[in-house]
Amino acid sequence: MFDNFPLWPQRASTMAGNVDALYIFLIIVCGLMTLLVFTAVIYFAARYRYRQGVPAEQIEGSIPLEVTWSVIPLGVFMVIFLWGAVVFFQSRTPPRDATEVYVVAKQWMWKLEHAEGQREINELHVPVGRDVKLIMTSQDVIHSFFVPAFRMKQDVVPGRYTVAWFRATKPGTYHLFCTQYCGTQHSGMIGDVVVMEPAQYEAWMSGAPTGPLSAAGEKIFAELGCATCHRSDGTGRGPNLHGVFGKPVALEDGRTVTADENYLRECILTPGDKRVKGFQPIMPPFQGLVSEEQVNALVAYVKSLSPSTQPGAATTSAAVVAPQASGKASPKATEGSQGN
């Protein structure tokens, strides 16, 4: 209905309709409230304009009226809040078995790596009708991944993963904007999301096969010598990584965390912070030694070692796990639902 309306953004994801419906509801509710106030102000201003000899009538106030116009708006606000919360919750909860795309933002470009291995810059090709989960991080400053046609936005923060997802519904090319100010070329950090029919998408995918990301990760895993300690038979000096992803992990300090992407990332970069119970602090930190892309590949590899686990474990939305060391810097502020 709004597709040809010039002042309305295109709708190309399952979420777009939900957000639009909520938005239109808000326009109606707020429009009515505005109309109410404006009508009353204009009517009173005209009806009770100064007339010689007609004094104003003094009115103290009215507690029933005060209660009415506090409680009714509050009730309306709660409806808006609940509806908004439901839509938000959906958009922050990636479905299981979504196709994964790793996003690395940097001044001023988007680098996208499909789990299947395809790499793109400032362009993201996705098929219609498939859930796509974005696992995002930044190499430098904060950026934000915004696709207006999908009604989807998530800040991309250095030092951690944030997650977003969408399911495209309509083939076409849509804007990808950076919406967190990031320096000189902030407005140039834009790209395209190309939504394709599944058949076309398969053809595109087979264009330049580079092997899946997890295979690249496996290679790095071997090169960095990780396999020496993280042995699959459980006899190594480091934890066996098979089947770990998505499972709760008991830490040396008594806490328990879920092994999601952010936890794996932290374990690679600053392994001392959340050491697994029963293991010695012998792993060197890889902070600064591996690139964001290499970390992504390693994470994808470790995840591939838990084939049957539900990716749902990583659906803790936007970066609920604080980054390394932030536990000290902000004990409460950024703590998520992970019990870290």
Place this chain on the structure above:
Amino acid sequence: MATAITQPDAQPIERENYLNKHYGVWSWLLTTDHKRIALLYLMSITFFFFIGGFFALLIRLELLTPTGDLVQADTYNKLFTQHGQVMVFFFLIPSIPAVLGNFLVPMMVGAKDLAFPRINLLSWYLYIIGGIMMLHCMLTGGVDTGWTFYVPFSTAFSNTKVIEAGLAIFVVGFSSILTGLNFIVTIHRMRAPGMTWGRLPLFIWAHYATSVIQILGTPVIAITLVLVVAERALHLGIFDPKLGGDPLLFQHLFWFYSHPAVYIMILPSMGVVTEIIACFSRKRIFGYHFVALSSIAIAVFGFLVWAHHMFVAGISIYAALVFSILSYAVAVPSAVKVFNWTATLYKGSIHYDAPMLYAFGFLGLFTIGGLTGLFLACLGVDMHVHDTYFVIAHFHYIMVGGAVMGYLGGMHFWWPKISGKLYPEGWARLAALIVFIGFNLTFFPQFLLGYMGMPRRYFQYPAEFQVLNVLSTAGATVLGVGYLLPMIYFLWSMRYGKPAPDNPWNAAGLEWKTASPPPTFNFDEEPVVTWEAYNYDELDSEHKQEVPVVG
């Protein structure tokens, strides 16, 4: 109120007042008179308002076309950064409190001056020192972080004068704290006999609430900026993840002040509008106690909603839920105020003088600004419109449509008291109309742009957004004219305006019971208050007996 203005009140010999008691530069620079300090602030913030306005005009001109052609990208980034910093820290936050509040708080409570006159002067000097630091920063290269100083961009990536700008705002923050401190002590300790809390003008309640936020909130931004400077200069790892810090910690600290700061800007304006509506409706305010307490409620709840600026920043879903629901809680007292103002008009005797036109403008624009806040507090919509022009439109409706409308309305309302002269009413009504039209033309299209997806802080943009941007730029020029006019005719009236009677509006309030302009110690003898606030029925009946109706 033409009847009141034209009453024959011209005085053959000028009375001694705060303006003519002493002459010379030093009598101003070393004054401890709250009224003179208010005028010092008026001149300083007007200067910064036009600097910030000039930046805004350049921003709008750049956005006339989709490509970047007027200035360089880096220059554009500095323009919107410094537009924000100047307007927020050097104009809006001091605007009503430091000018109208400074002038009126002691007079309204029936005191000779603020509790700490020398601290009041110190606060102006701190403002000036901060202002000079900011100007120096601008003239030697400027800063490009956005007024929000988001890390790690500000601490590790920007090549501009972040430290200078941060320290300038640090210094000016203390001037705000000192003003708030002065107001709180004055309101508690220096009320005239009979001026009980329940008889205080609502302007005072609004300033009391504002002062609480200034005192509790401003130290947090000061500390935050010191941490930014420390990380940038000394590489202490606080916010930058590469140094082991947390970038979201910065956002929490920044918005812990900067969200309540919005209420520092709007609450005084609400106080002004309350006075104006009561006067020009000739009525007591409907629900005095609810309006008074809603100011306090806004100040308290205002501290609990900061993370609604961070719904898509990477906070947990559950944190987002809490901050969303609290944001709706703070909307209720604002709505209560709007309903009470509207109800005050009911059965009033309404005059359409310029201050009232500004108050009507405030009502309209604040209502739209407030209601669009509901969109942003709504999680499901915010994830689409966050960091787009929808946000820009929303907060300009509050901070320019609301706060500046109230400020201008107050300037017109009290100008006869401040200057002792009447401004030209016709021009003032015209200016109010121009500001209202120009404002809506500038900012309404930005709501549409925002929902269409145009991100904020974009130097260039896809061509489909151009039409609405052209409308917005056209509106900005109209708005610019609307803001220049009052400055011109206020200056004109100082020399050529008719002398103002002591109470040209026949308004309630102690400030109208003394001369225009007032004597240095405000009242010839200490007032004793025996009446409720907004006793317009008594004033009008006295007026009827004493002054024959003219014209």
